Amino acid sequence: MRYILAALSVLLSAGFALGDEPRLDNPMVESPTWNDIRGDISGDAPLLDGSNLLTLTAPYRADDAATVPITIEQTDKTVGPISSIKLVIDENPSPLAAEIRFGPAMMPLKFETRVRVNQYSNVRVIATTPEGSYMIGRFVKASGGCSAPATKDPAAALKGMGEMRLRSFDTATAAQNVRREAQIMIRHPNYSGLQRDQVTQLFIGAHFINELEVRQGNELLFALEGGISISENPTFRFAYIDDGSPELTVHAVDTEGNVFDQALPKRPPA
Numbered sequence: 001m002r003y004i005l006a007a008l009s010v011l012l013s014a015g016f017a018l019g020d021e022p023r024l025d026n027p028m029v030e031s032p033t034w035n036d037i038r039g040d041i042s043g044d045a046p047l048l049d050g051s052n053l054l055t056l057t058a059p060y061r062a063d064d065a066a067t068v069p070i071t072i073e074q075t076d077k078t079v080g081p082i083s084s085i086k087l088v089i090d091e092n093p094s095p096l097a098a099e100i101r102f103g104p105a106m107m108p109l110k111f112e113t114r115v116r117v118n119q120y121s122n123v124r125v126i127a128t129t130p131e132g133s134y135m136i137g138r139f140v141k142a143s144g145g146c147s148a149p150a151t152k153d154p155a156a157a158l159k160g161m162g163e164m165r166l167r168s169f170d171t172a173t174a175a176q177n178v179r180r181e182a183q184i185m186i187r188h189p190n191y192s193g194l195q196r197d198q199v200t201q202l203f204i205g206a207h208f209i210n211e212l213e214v215r216q217g218n219e220l221l222f223a224l225e226g227g228i229s230i231s232e233n234p235t236f237r238f239a240y241i242d243d244g245s246p247e248l249t250v251h252a253v254d255t256e257g258n259v260f261d262q263a264l265p266k267r268p269p270a
Helices: 002-013 032-042 154-158
Strands: 047-049 054-057 068-074 084-089 096-102 110-115 121-129 132-140 164-169 178-186 209-216 219-226 235-242 247-254 259-265
Touching: 032 084, 032 121, 054 121, 054 132, 068 121, 084 110, 096 110, 164 259, 178 209, 178 247, 209 235, 219 235
Parallel strands: 047 132
Antiparallel strands: 054 068, 068 110, 084 096, 084 121, 096 219, 110 235, 121 132, 164 178, 178 235, 209 219, 209 247, 247 259
16 A cells, blocks of 8 residues: 555656646547548648647646637747638537638737537647648547536526627736737627527527627727637637727627627726
């Protein structure tokens, strides 16, 4: 017994918690599904290795399959700009989670959101630049994310739909041409069509934000075409060059034709 305890002590002192797997990375695994869907996602264009261009951070084992955090960050600033990305989750019912276009103020790219992962899957980012398309990915262990029930009952989940909140970082100065970070949250159930009403056990119809634009002044920061894989109450955190305009404007449209427009002040009132 003392030898077992000694071995456990060594593992713990090395920084491994019981139950964790001592991995430093979670690279993609071989995916027959990707071989089947690649043509629909990226066509015949060659996909270059993106590991020197950007990083994709995603958990190896997700705490919550319905809200898996992913962060995309450009590491090589000499390549680009990155004009758009495709976010792909191989094993989801609808693998193309989102297509996102970026304006110049978003360069170099740093972008974070949360997604649903329905079963163990590679998560990929395909970045488009003037030099070509680059791909990077991570393998995520999660299951049931697309069918996980909303955090509230349907009536409560729909209440306040379209409300938005902005959190700004590094706003001590109002100077222009300063790189800042911001986070936008939009209240919306983003139903995938695979969830059941917890009372009736009937499926809840798909209802999600499929168009989103964020601007400062007249300048586009990013525009997103989304699907069922973006999480409930979508959240986006991003870095951008502040042009000095006082607010960010958000325009969102969901699959039922609801339109949500809001101007969000970058800084709280003095």
